[in-house]
Amino acid sequence: MTPSRHDRLTIGQLAERSGLATSALRYYESLGLIHSERTTGNQRRYPRAALRRIAFVRAAQQVGLSLEEVRTALARLPEDRAPTPRDWHSVASTWQHRIDRQIAELQMMKAKLTGCIGCGCLSMSRCALYNAGDRAAAAGPGARYLLTRDPDDGPEPVVGPERRL
């Protein structure tokens, strides 16, 4: 099982097997998410490990990481070997938290919605479906929990000068 020629995949083969377009693979490579060697004729040849890295990238995207974040995360995993359980554990537990947070937010949203449906609100006089100050914006994308207070009640619900969502 010494690395033989046939371990090296062309970009087309990698595309087929990963389900990504070749353009996406070149793009990923330009970002340093995957790496290739070149033939004498300057064509890319990918190690099988690239498939693993791509799987990682796709999974990470689902968890909501940007490609830049993925790059950082990948930097903590071995380049050409399968990660050890401990490599993997540190990464995966971060993801767990992300996922938990996302689920919690969605559930909160769902609960609020249910309340609104029940009360037939959005009448906006004390409906929960409102978040005047948009406080959560600073907590990052997707982090705005909605719906806090009623703007019809007070004159200056705003907190700071930062109006930029």
Added chain:
Amino acid sequence: MTPSRHDRLTIGQLAERSGLATSALRYYESLGLIHSERTTGNQRRYPRAALRRIAFVRAAQQVGLSLEEVRTALARLPEDRAPTPRDWHSVASTWQHRIDRQIAELQMMKAKLTGCIGCGCLSMSRCALYNAGDRAAAAGPGARYLLTRDPDDGPEPVVGPERRL
């Protein structure tokens, strides 16, 4: 409580109270998400109802709707009055489904991750953390459930000619 002058908000006031930038409000208006009247000097004056509509937009975004979808949804709600329970119910139940789907996907992801952590895999020999054909791509954004079969096992795991994500 007849609609008085002071019910009309300037774009700056609306920005403060909604937490959005004025540029975003103009943008929303250009998309038909909110509406204003104009002063003799051509400045926008928003009815209070705009706050409600903005709250709706932000909430909808959280649920994953594009602004175009929001526009469609808003078209089913009354322009200047609070929606009735039935108006609201039809819209909200759609959201419920979206939310439920998103939660289900996240939980599936979480389960897979947990499995991977347990087995210390990503060794890619029979790890669940892989989805060669990426079948779910056609099901829309966010719909890819991950991780199905192992590319190291067969030569042509691909299903059709569609390699695009």
Added chain:
DNA sequence: ATCCAACTTCAAGCCCGCTTCAGGTCAAGG
């Protein structure tokens, strides 16, 4: 009457994650 912050419009720019295009090169089968 004057001032100045807040408003106006329109066009262009930005970020992300790619795709598409143009113009050329490589490599494997006949």
Added chain:
DNA sequence: CCTTGACCTGAAGCGGGCTTGAAGTTGGAT
């Protein structure tokens, strides 16, 4: 050898959701 399809690069384009900039106008306070 020749063809053909896969590959190469760099630049530009796209869609979504805004922001920024320039150049000009309004309106409320003094």
